[in-house]
Amino acid sequence: MNTIRKENDNQKEVLLSVEHLRVNFKTDKAILNAVEDVSFKVYRGETLGIVGESGCGKSITCMSIMKLIQGNNVIYEDGKICFEDVNTLSLSDKALQEIRGKEIAYIFQEPMTALNPLYTIGNQMSEALRLHVKISKKEALKQCAHYLEKVKIPNPNEVLMRYPFSLSGGMRQRVMIAMALITNSKLIIADEPTTALDVTIQAQILDLMKELQGEFGCSYIFITHDLGVISEVSDRVAVMYGGRIVECADTDTMFEKAKHPYTIGLIASRPHGEMVEDRLPVIPGNVPSLNNKPQGCPFHPRCEAVMDQCRKSFPEAITYAPGHTVACWQYIKE
Numbered sequence: 001m002n003t004i005r006k007e008n009d010n011q012k013e014v015l016l017s018v019e020h021l022r023v024n025f026k027t028d029k030a031i032l033n034a035v036e037d038v039s040f041k042v043y044r045g046e047t048l049g050i051v052g053e054s055g056c057g058k059s060i061t062c063m064s065i066m067k068l069i070q071g072n073n074v075i076y077e078d079g080k081i082c083f084e085d086v087n088t089l090s091l092s093d094k095a096l097q098e099i100r101g102k103e104i105a106y107i108f109q110e111p112m113t114a115l116n117p118l119y120t121i122g123n124q125m126s127e128a129l130r131l132h133v134k135i136s137k138k139e140a141l142k143q144c145a146h147y148l149e150k151v152k153i154p155n156p157n158e159v160l161m162r163y164p165f166s167l168s169g170g171m172r173q174r175v176m177i178a179m180a181l182i183t184n185s186k187l188i189i190a191d192e193p194t195t196a197l198d199v200t201i202q203a204q205i206l207d208l209m210k211e212l213q214g215e216f217g218c219s220y221i222f223i224t225h226d227l228g229v230i231s232e233v234s235d236r237v238a239v240m241y242g243g244r245i246v247e248c249a250d251t252d253t254m255f256e257k258a259k260h261p262y263t264i265g266l267i268a269s270r271p272h273g274e275m276v277e278d279r280l281p282v283i284p285g286n287v288p289s290l291n292n293k294p295q296g297c298p299f300h301p302r303c304e305a306v307m308d309q310c311r312k313s314f315p316e317a318i319t320y321a322p323g324h325t326v327a328c329w330q331y332i333k334e
């Protein structure tokens with residue numbers, strides 16, 4: 001049987017390494033496995049896209065990095081999350097507070113999740129900065145205006161005095177990006193940041209994020225269910241299904257040489273420019289719910305290439321080619 005080869009790091013510097021992460025939720029009736037044995041790396045200055053259908057565990061995986069999951073029914077059963085060699089899962093709340101918003105920032109689909117409607121933008125941005133940097137309020141506001149300019153918000157001094165509800169969705173998302181950059185975050189996790197925006201604003205925000213990455217050298221994890229967005233922004237892509245990463249590769253390889261039947265189906269069902277048929281192919285069936293996950297590979301009930309082994313156990317990921325891993329029994333030779 002193939003053994004797992006170490007991923008080819010190509011001398012790139014690892015910023016974040018998630019190893020064998022398992023996240024469960026305890027309910028009255030059962031323990032639900034939301035994330036199972038997930039491992040991936042994020043290199044300095046790159047964008048990793050995480051893609052998969054709703055409920056596959058993208059957000060829970062990424063929120064675990066900063067232990068952001070609400071509620072006391074969450075169990076980090078196993079795994080390690082090394083951010084610059086610190087295991088964030090083992091940190092106290094106080095130590096995590098130091099990292100949140102400074103080293104690692106999380107941008108949500110709906111910025112109002114993070115912005116307080118009762119305070120002005122200037123108040124919130126400057127206080128977020130002053131949590132991590134010892135400067136006067138006046139100096140902080142000056143820096144805030146500078147960063148609002150960076151995210152191309154016109155009249156930044158006027159915007160600093162406004163309340164979040166008086167800004168458009170696109171403007172609020174720009175404010176969130178400015179807040180992530182002002183503290184010099186090394187890793188920005190963007191969770192469907194453009195899904196709620198219309199297409200032109202979405203394109204502007206994606207372009208802006210790319211431009212700022214060039215200037216600030218930060219890394220992004222970009223969570224989305226939209227393969228079009230992934231192909232635009234990502235250097236590498238991890239595909240999730242049923243709480244697992246089923247395939248990971250650089251973006252070109254993923255779109256041209258995907259190996260996992262789920263990835264192949266996902267790419268085939270994507271609207272594209274040269275469509276000759278009226279209908280897009282769809283992957284039959286639905287994503288399994290957490291309390292009804294099939295044994296073995298969670299994709300097997302929907303998979304056209306299903307084999308006996310797929311119903312019994314989930315395969316270990318193998319390195320199909322340098323930098324390209326896939327977890328599918330088809331590629332494991334006995």
Ligand SMILES: Nc1ncnc2c1ncn2[C@@H]1O[C@H](COP(=O)(O)OP(=O)(O)OP(=O)(O)O)[C@@H](O)[C@H]1O
Binds near residue numbers: 032052054059071
């Ligand atoms: N607090 C919780 N208690 C129980 N189950 C939860 C809790 N939070 C999330 N889940 C479940 O964990 C699974 C993974 O959720 P997650 O939000 O990571 O999915 P996702 O891939 O990000 O989906 P979406 O694209 O819809 O946001 C889902 O089935 C979700 O219902």
